[in-house]
Amino acid sequence: MTKTPNELTIAEAARALRARELTVRELWSACVAAAEAKNPELNAYLEIFPADDAAIAAAQERIDAEGENAPLLCGIPLAIKDNILIDGRIASAASKMLENYRATYDATVIAKLKEAGALFIGRTNMDEFAMGSSTEHSAFGKTRNPHDQERVPGGSSGGSAAAVAAHLCIAALGTDTGGSIRQPAALCGLTGLKPTYGAVSRSGAIAMGSSLDQIGPLAKTPEDARILFDAIRGVDPLDSTTIPDGLHPAREVPKALRIGVPRALLGDTVSGDVRAAFDASLAQLEAAGHTIVDVELPTSGHALAAYYVIMPAEVSTNLARLDGVRYGHAARGKSLLDDYLLSRTEGFGPETRRRILLGTFVLSSGYIDAYYRKATAARAALRREYERAFERCDVIAFPTTLSPAFKFGEKSDPISMYLEDIFTVTANLTGMPALSTPMGTAERDGKHLPLGIHLTAPHQAERVLFAVADAVAALR
Amino acid sequence: MATTEDVKKLAALARIEISDDELAKFTSEFDAILAYVGQLESLEIQSASAAEKPALRNVMREDSEPYAPRTFTEKLVEQFPAHEGDALVVKQIIAHD
Numbered sequence: 001m002t003k004t005p006n007e008l009t010i011a012e013a014a015r016a017l018r019a020r021e022l023t024v025r026e027l028w029s030a031c032v033a034a035a036e037a038k039n040p041e042l043n044a045y046l047e048i049f050p051a052d053d054a055a056i057a058a059a060q061e062r063i064d065a066e067g068e069n070a071p072l073l074c075g076i077p078l079a080i081k082d083n084i085l086i087d088g089r090i091a092s093a094a095s096k097m098l099e100n101y102r103a104t105y106d107a108t109v110i111a112k113l114k115e116a117g118a119l120f121i122g123r124t125n126m127d128e129f130a131m132g133s134s135t136e137h138s139a140f141g142k143t144r145n146p147h148d149q150e151r152v153p154g155g156s157s158g159g160s161a162a163a164v165a166a167h168l169c170i171a172a173l174g175t176d177t178g179g180s181i182r183q184p185a186a187l188c189g190l191t192g193l194k195p196t197y198g199a200v201s202r203s204g205a206i207a208m209g210s211s212l213d214q215i216g217p218l219a220k221t222p223e224d225a226r227i228l229f230d231a232i233r234g235v236d237p238l239d240s241t242t243i244p245d246g247l248h249p250a251r252e253v254p255k256a257l258r259i260g261v262p263r264a265l266l267g268d269t270v271s272g273d274v275r276a277a278f279d280a281s282l283a284q285l286e287a288a289g290h291t292i293v294d295v296e297l298p299t300s301g302h303a304l305a306a307y308y309v310i311m312p313a314e315v316s317t318n319l320a321r322l323d324g325v326r327y328g329h330a331a332r333g334k335s336l337l338d339d340y341l342l343s344r345t346e347g348f349g350p351e352t353r354r355r356i357l358l359g360t361f362v363l364s365s366g367y368i369d370a371y372y373r374k375a376t377a378a379r380a381a382l383r384r385e386y387e388r389a390f391e392r393c394d395v396i397a398f399p400t401t402l403s404p405a406f407k408f409g410e411k412s413d414p415i416s417m418y419l420e421d422i423f424t425v426t427a428n429l430t431g432m433p434a435l436s437t438p439m440g441t442a443e444r445d446g447k448h449l450p451l452g453i454h455l456t457a458p459h460q461a462e463r464v465l466f467a468v469a470d471a472v473a474a475l476r
Numbered sequence: 477m478a479t480t481e482d483v484k485k486l487a488a489l490a491r492i493e494i495s496d497d498e499l500a501k502f503t504s505e506f507d508a509i510l511a512y513v514g515q516l517e518s519l520e521i522q523s524a525s526a527a528e529k530p531a532l533r534n535v536m537r538e539d540s541e542p543y544a545p546r547t548f549t550e551k552l553v554e555q556f557p558a559h560e561g562d563a564l565v566v567k568q569i570i571a572h573d
Contacts, residue, residue: 354502360486364489
């Protein structure tokens with residue numbers, strides 16, 4: 001069966017464009033037609049952009065003139081999470097607070113993609129200010145999982161994941177503060193990468209937790225994730241946390257990979273069929289010549305608690321700037337204090353307010369030692385434990401989530417939702433790159449739902465992650 | 477245990493209003509979250525040696541190469557809730573009486 005143009009991967013579309021089997025306009029139109037047909041039910045996009053005729057023509061000319069030398073992303077329609085700024089476009093972070101906020105400049109990742117000739121098809125739905133694991137916390141309605149519309153696509157980059165999985169674009173960008181790229185990638189059957197902290201500039205990304213946030217790709221294949229990552233990475237003077245190549249010791253990409261597994265961490269919390277799929281993947285990797293190594297990460301059990309102190313502390317700080325004075329939702333009362341109170345109370349949804357309060361609490365005097373400083377110490381301990389483990393293995397593997405996609409409303413109490421991130425938050429705390437890629441399916445209500453295997457590598461060792469992801473993909 | 481008074485006080489500090497309807501729900505959820513993160517208190521961690529550099533530190537950019545005047549003015553003014561020319565209109569902060 002031949003694929004329709006919107007079903008192609010970046011690599012396939014780039015080849016077809018160069019071989020003149022497809023024009024940039026045809027590729028764009030196929031993606032937009034699919035997006036317009038499916039979006040009313042999926043709500044993956046908050047806005048589908050009108051065609052940028054000049055950009056489409058320029059991309060076509062460049063492919064015609066440069067052929068194989070044109071960037072792989074030239075003429076490729078991408079979806080962009082609603083918290084990444086595109087000059088002149090609304091960037092709302094799926095919040096009433098920024099419902100009408102129009103970006104005044106391009107995020108660095110957008111500038112880089114524009115230079116490569118990529119096209120932007122629309123901005124995608126998300127949990128408000130990237131806070132959530134289901135996209136149910138969007139101020140503009142939930143997004144549905146294309147694999148089962150009764151279930152969540154994951155979050156917070158759920159709109160980007162649904163758009164890629166339903167072929168409403170070729171690939172997408174998301175952001176990841178505690179798992180917001182990797183968890184939706186797992187639940188929608190995609191490859192999603194959270195790069196090394198500092199690998200990709202956050203200039204122009206609406207900040208959530210500044211010591212944790214990274215922008216990264218959601219893609220149909222590991223190869224596509226690598227193409228997108230290569231296009232957006234690099235030092236940026238506009239983000240002082242970006243790091244140069246070679247800051248951390250280089251890691252070889254061996255033919256036979258050593259895969260570390262923290263068996264004690266998996267315990268009995270992982271669903272039976274998820275554990276079975278994970279064990280089967282490991283057995284297949286071993287049969288393919290790779291080695292499985294037991295690793296110990298004793299502080300991992302406390303990672304989620306540390307994350308739910310550090311993240312809200314940073315959230316309450318970052319969102320303090322949204323006060324109704326200079327931009328965003330601006331309600332007016334009798335006094336200036338009323339203006340702040342009204343703007344913030346009307347502008348922020350319940351989960352955002354909950355996390356602001358939690359952050360205000362853990363940073364308040366009398367509690368900062370018990371919570372924030374303890375969490376910071378746990379964070380440093382986690383990093384040391386991972387660094388020690390990487391002396392004996394190339395990557396560390398576990399399932400991305402405890403179970404496949406859950407139903408809407410199933411995790412209505414905050415803690416059960418927070419537990420969705422139990423395996424993914426550690427990579428944000430340590431700053432290490434991590435990736436989720438598909439590993440089989442689990443059956444729920446007669447539907448086969450995708451599962452993800454989660455891989456963590458040492459700082460700046462994204463190449464190792466892609467090699468393992470390729471090895472996992474080769475098993476299928 | 478967080479009380480409704482604690483949550484009200486935090487909300488005031490964070491410049492957010494919590495309605496009376498929401499207050500009980502917020503307080504019980506808050507308690508559950510604090511109970512969960514409270515596990516950190518039992519965690520014994522050897523502090524890193526003094527020689528170990530923190531992974532993150534603040535850095536300041538050199539104040540140089542400003543953008544040309546008016547590069548962004550129009551776009552920024554468009555985002556203001558209210559403006560007079562290029563100036564942002566704000567409420568009077570200090571009362572006269």
